Amino acid sequence: MSDVIELYENCKLCPKACGVNRLDGDTGFCGMSFNPSAASAVLHNGEEPPLVGEKGSGAVFFSGCTLGCPFCQNEQISSGKIGSELSEAKLVDIFLNLQKNGAANINLVTATQFTPSVISAVKSARNLGLSIPIMWNTSGYERPETIELLSDIIDIWLPDLKTLDSLVAGRLMNAPEYPDFAPAAIVQMVKSLEKNAGTLIENDIMKRGIIFRHLVMPGEMDSTRTVLKWFSENLKDNAMLSLMVQYTPVNEAGRQIAPDGYSMSDEEYNKLIDWLEEFDIEEGFLQEPEAASSDWIPDFKRQNPFPEKFSTPIWHWDDCVK
Numbered sequence: 150m151s152d153v154i155e156l157y158e159n160c161k162l163c164p165k166a167c168g169v170n171r172l173d174g175d176t177g178f179c180g181m182s183f184n185p186s187a188a189s190a191v192l193h194n195g196e197e198p199p200l201v202g203e204k205g206s207g208a209v210f211f212s213g214c215t216l217g218c219p220f221c222q223n224e225q226i227s228s229g230k231i232g233s234e235l236s237e238a239k240l241v242d243i244f245l246n247l248q249k250n251g252a253a254n255i256n257l258v259t260a261t262q263f264t265p266s267v268i269s270a271v272k273s274a275r276n277l278g279l280s281i282p283i284m285w286n287t288s289g290y291e292r293p294e295t296i297e298l299l300s301d302i303i304d305i306w307l308p309d310l311k312t313l314d315s316l317v318a319g320r321l322m323n324a325p326e327y328p329d330f331a332p333a334a335i336v337q338m339v340k341s342l343e344k345n346a347g348t349l350i351e352n353d354i355m356k357r358g359i360i361f362r363h364l365v366m367p368g369e370m371d372s373t374r375t376v377l378k379w380f381s382e383n384l385k386d387n388a389m390l391s392l393m394v395q396y397t398p399v400n401e402a403g404r405q406i407a408p409d410g411y412s413m414s415d416e417e418y419n420k421l422i423d424w425l426e427e428f429d430i431e432e433g434f435l436q437e438p439e440a441a442s443s444d445w446i447p448d449f450k451r452q453n454p455f456p457e458k459f460s461t462p463i464w465h466w467d468d469c470v471k
């Protein structure tokens with residue numbers, strides 16, 4: 150057994166630090182065994198432009214999650230209800246197939262609970278000719294130690310920073326400890342990037358770097374202001390900001406956050422613009438309020454979880470489609 154796989158024995162891969170032996174069949178908060186499980190691999194056009202290229206980002210949607218946000222848009226897979234377990238050989242095959250079909254990168258979506266397996270699979274795939282960048286697409290709820298472990302294989306970091314307010318984190322994610330971990334993990338991503346010679350963008354496509362995401366939550370503008378200030382003070386020289394305003398409720402819990410749906414007001418949107426100026430944030434992406442759409446909410450029961458114009462399926466948990 151490789152050193153890295155042994156980390157499943159006393160699992161502390163994420164801040165939940167369950168300490169269970171997943172190699173022995175025990176499961177912790179994420180509910181996942183040590184075999185990686187995924188629901189879908191697609192060429193995805195919905196990420197930020199430098200991550201998409203001509204054919205799309207090669208997204209692999211893993212099952213399970215280390216957070217338990219009640220309003221999650223990916224609840225079918227974050228709850229572990231949908232997905233199939235993959236051998237390392239199959240995961241390598243999916244990576245190589247995404248590359249063969251023109252993916253700009255391998256986009257590992259919510260893979261923290263499988264960090265050791267993913268590291269091992271990426272190394273094997275590199276030996277078999279995988280050459281596109283590897284991207285870590287995360288909620289930000291990470292232990293800095295896990296990020297350090299990943300720094301050998303990850304080229305692009307795509308973290309959220311949902312909030313720096315523990316009351317908001319408790320209310321929205323049942324994880325008041327979130328602010329104790331996410332900023333430190335993101336700082337560790339910056340160190341990793343610096344170790345690997347910094348941001349690299351070629352022909353408008355990111356090869357190395359950090360895109361820092363923040364979704365404005367209904368009624369939580371003060372929390373957003375704090376996040377933007379933190380970004381300005383800690384990250385703006387090393388990362389691009391992606392500020393999203395398209396909160397779309399998908400279930401009862403989501404509707405409780407925004408009972409009448411959510412459409413950002415002009416006043417709120419103008420506030421965001423003022424704060425970007427105040428904090429001197431120029432690099433990045435700002436969603437238009439009209440971008441809010443339920444089209445982006447995936448249904449992982451379908452071969453293509455997204456509408457055709459948004460993604461091309463490469464692999465599905467229920468069937469091999471290409």
Ligand code: SF4
Binds near residue numbers: 160161162169180214
């Ligand atoms: S990855 Fe899963 S088992 Fe391991 S610490 Fe996190 S929630 Fe617990």
